[in-house]
Amino acid sequence: MQPSDIAPRDRLIVALDLPSVTKAEAMIARLGDSVTFYKIGYQLAFAGGLPLVRQLAGAGKKVFVDLKLHDIGNTVARGVESVAALGATFLTVHAYPQTMKAAVEARAGSDLKILAVTVLTSYDDGDLHAAGYRLGVSDLVEARAQQAQVLGVDGLVCSPEEAAALHKVVGHQMKLVTPGIRPAGSAAGDQKRIMTPARAISAGADYLVVGRPVMEAADPKAVAEAILAEIVQALA
């Protein structure tokens, strides 16, 4: 494993996949100091959750805004500037060259890092073909990862199973952020390609995104602490 500049505690990103700001604030209070990095996606953002980005950043937390932007360059750039002004740490965009280029240019001078989603993990070769692509998933992931690197994108969202292969393609400067994490014994839900926190770290994941195993736990703080302990142990 490569040495890393990321603090072990910051490697756990807890997805606040909740239907309301009230529920999100209650969860943040329960998790307290155990979680330093949160993800806000469609569900909470469209339920009035975007002001939480500024609130959390003001409280010293990091926030990953997972809105997977994709539009004409100018619109992407203006959106990225607004997300940067909220104090977010990560923002996702789809890995189309124009979109990535606009996002990288627009985040210049801020602390925001751009993550590219290469191919949605719910897509297989048949889905790409139906959408008019000639390449299969693995070739398209690799091509887009290379394009992202050339364009100066800061990191990629990928499955932990792809982490080792992707680090070989893009090196270790680009950070790999992996959902599909399940502590041993927790339910997979709709995730198909899953890994435990320890295995994902050993496979080269830089950041782990965990939603339901924490959100649905009887004791979310205990689950988050257990994941952190596993991360620390895997890094030792």
Ligand code: C5P
């Ligand atoms: O509940 P779970 O741990 O499966 O949550 C994973 C989080 O990561 C969700 O917020 C989901 O939207 C997100 N995600 C994902 N797969 C991707 C990209 C993001 O599961 N390829």
